[in-house]
Amino acid sequence: MDSRKIGILGGGQLGRMLVEAAHRLNIKTVILDADNSPAKQINALHPHITGSFASADHIRELAKECDIITYEIEHIDTKVLEEIDGQVELQPSWRTVRVIQDKFLQKSHISEAGVPVAESISVEQNTPESLQKIGAKFGYPFMLKSRTLAYDGRGNFVVSNAEKIPEALEALKNRPLYAERWAPFVKELAVMVVRTKDGKCVSYPTVETVHENNICKLVYAPARVPDGVRERARAMAEKAVASFWGAGVFGVEMFLLSDGQCSLLLNELAPRPHNSGHYTIEACATSQYEAHLRAITDLPLLPASTLLSTPSTSAIMLNLLGPSYTDIAKKALATPGATVHLYGKHEAKPGRKMGHLTVVAGSMSEAEYRVAPLVALADADKTAASPVAPLNTTTPDHPLIAVIMGSDSDLPVMKPAAQILKSFDVPFELTIVSAHRTPHRLVRYAEEAQARGFKAIIAGAGGAAHLPGMTAAHCTIPVIGVPVKGSVLDGVDSLHSIVQMPRGIPVATVAINNSTNAALLALRVLAAEDSELGHEVRRKLEKYTDDMEKEVQGKIERLETGGWEDYVVKK
């Protein structure tokens, strides 16, 4: 595919998954790391370099063996990278690595590129006085961080009040430091961005990461946040990555702030494949590893390559940490939709990343349901990481059915629809849209319905009853009309207004005042879909029908045993 040899600085799990992807494309790789490192185990094509990615001599040695050098870690001596640049191709550029590996430089660079980050200040001297000044400026708590060699939370200290300053200085002594204003967040988000050599960026979906003891534990793809937030996160990540140099994938981590406006702050960025992108192996058309290789070797990559396999694909990644990893992995083999990746590491020390698993399903709730026993098993292992934070499994469901009515006076008629949808656990929205009194709202509502993910719209109206027909005229979603009986004409006016639509604009009309059937019809539309949700709704509809039959059977028995003379019709 590409005859050039790729040198990889670092042979851990990221390097291993890069090598796996390289094999599939006949791309040759050479690893620099200790012997028997995870990436070396799966590559017998070439002799590797034994040593450390931190050693200049070893990097020079690797450079002689290959045409392109890339990284699975950013803590590299960039002076030697600068020196060998030209002799080999470096992707991404050493300048990118140099800026990113110093977190204060990274933050300043990203901020200058116009991307919001937490306010940061360099600590000129590691003294109590200088930190007290920062405390006065930022307030407490604030973050004290090592500028370099910080990862998985090592090198960070939360200065909760002035009294903690000596402890913070002791914990991070002899390190170059900077301070960050506290960012109160509700969730952490991440986006993998692929930067091609010409500086174009393509990004994977926004995911949600859950950390425990500063180590990534779970990744939800896509993130359980509104569409708009996901799109803003992608745009922010792409903007940040576009400001760097060279090709490859970048992991971009962000905070979703608790400011009531869903504001985003970029937290940090890695110039390489990232833990938050493991899920792409199973859930996306092309994995982050293959995307990285394609970007650095100039092989084709489509925007479609970074999409989830189908619009409804949902995935959850669980890191397998510490000694319990084989137990969880075995349980995963007996879990529908789960795939296991072990890294060939020997010592399963507490907290060490020994592997991961990804659960893929047709909806996030299904994925959550499947992964829950595996997370419980991970949580039961106190040695993996402790203390254990509770798993947040609430999914902000977006409504699938809209129930609208022309007037609040229609609510008593429309309520049974809402009750049916509620009893089926199908998320819906109930609101007032009047064709005659809020005509602009009607147009906007109907036109946005598709993008908002509605599968059907139930519209109730009385009298001239234009709402269902006008809604149908402004969208291509199935519209179900409920004729509401008014004070005159027994509802036949509404019925005819709703049902007698001209050719081209259909409205599914149900009986007068029968919003129950409108809801059941909407559920049949959902059940027609070949998806987990569709199958679930179908099962519930079948149960509903069975229950209805049983109810009538009960009445038959009551009538036959008690006799028709004494039978009382219940309302």
Next chain:
Amino acid sequence: MDSRKIGILGGGQLGRMLVEAAHRLNIKTVILDADNSPAKQINALHPHITGSFASADHIRELAKECDIITYEIEHIDTKVLEEIDGQVELQPSWRTVRVIQDKFLQKSHISEAGVPVAESISVEQNTPESLQKIGAKFGYPFMLKSRTLAYDGRGNFVVSNAEKIPEALEALKNRPLYAERWAPFVKELAVMVVRTKDGKCVSYPTVETVHENNICKLVYAPARVPDGVRERARAMAEKAVASFWGAGVFGVEMFLLSDGQCSLLLNELAPRPHNSGHYTIEACATSQYEAHLRAITDLPLLPASTLLSTPSTSAIMLNLLGPSYTDIAKKALATPGATVHLYGKHEAKPGRKMGHLTVVAGSMSEAEYRVAPLVALADADKTAASPVAPLNTTTPDHPLIAVIMGSDSDLPVMKPAAQILKSFDVPFELTIVSAHRTPHRLVRYAEEAQARGFKAIIAGAGGAAHLPGMTAAHCTIPVIGVPVKGSVLDGVDSLHSIVQMPRGIPVATVAINNSTNAALLALRVLAAEDSELGHEVRRKLEKYTDDMEKEVQGKIERLETGGWEDYVVKK
């Protein structure tokens, strides 16, 4: 995951993909094959055995190095396997390999297990006389085959008439032969079956294979044949595999006969991963390679593991043969949903399997559309394999919409629905079902509608008009009712009969005689689905609406420019 070492006889592409799967589970493998073979390239964990899977000494050497031995090829000396049995575990059993590697023994064994195969006869002496006797018995053409060491069509000869007998004997001289009655088939099908140690069988979906010059070229998953045929093929494959010994995956190839009854004949069976199962890497929850490893090491495997990732997942595998393989692979990188697997082989001889690609999509027609340019490129390379057979891309679409009516007299009213569905290229079925005159047919039709894959039912009826409501009572699919205007009452009788359904059984009613809208409503139901088909229908619906708007715009212009006095209303 399992600390035992797996020895693999053979290190070609099947071995390579087994090793890839083993790495992900931390399962150690040792390969016996020539140095630098595809499987060895990706495994640096252990020293391998250099040599041939055909050598008894090399097999003995491998046995010393591992705990379990398995195979990527069945042409192995089974005497030495019998000898080492017990010293190491053999999966599947050497007895299985011994029976399968002799195709005549294999056929007899399968036939005795009660699975239909083409009638076969052993050729006792390789003489013209004995073949003439067979010709007299079987008629011409018949197949002359080598009992052993036959693969990719090598070792087969079609004896088209008695004059060809000397040529056939010359082509297959010095080989042990048998003859097979000619099986006229319309398609070749294949099923991967996983046999666990306790003899239980789980199977992957039935696929369709297309061979060219006796080499597998394309695999369609699932096979483009009716559901019933797919299920019969799976049952037949499982029955055949159940009759063997030991654990692992088996590739089972079958003929779908041109006898008008969709009869199936088992063609042949392989005790190992198979070319027709490559697609499982991308399209199924668990690949055939991982399933093989799990079966032979007694790790958990669910029936769900062998399912396609989603009910609508469709995949096409294209083998990359000969010198053009990198060009096709590069084009595949720019094809949505395509994944490339190259095997690390050096000499790209014509017809040699250098890699494969799998295109995954949400429907078979989408997968066909995506793979077509890649197949065209493969066909353009005459050196890969020639002569080139035309690609069969006809998909037997099953109907998605049912259009039913109470009487043939309703046809003029229902025809516009059919015309709309036809113009949208949506497969549908139009037939007569009468609630009053064919009540049993109605029940059966409605109850089977779900299993037949209908997404909506359009039912037209006049007068007492019970058809839509009764259909809705017998299924949970959306039913759309079209009130047909009769000779009296202007259709209000039909309208009220259809629309005034009791709570619990909804019918989506459209205007009197307006079957156009019924079809458009059914299309909106299809468009609500998050699938390629759904998106396609939605695009077409949007175009339909745009066209309608433009048509009215045209009338507005005509009216405004020509004036209302001269305006003629067109019917």
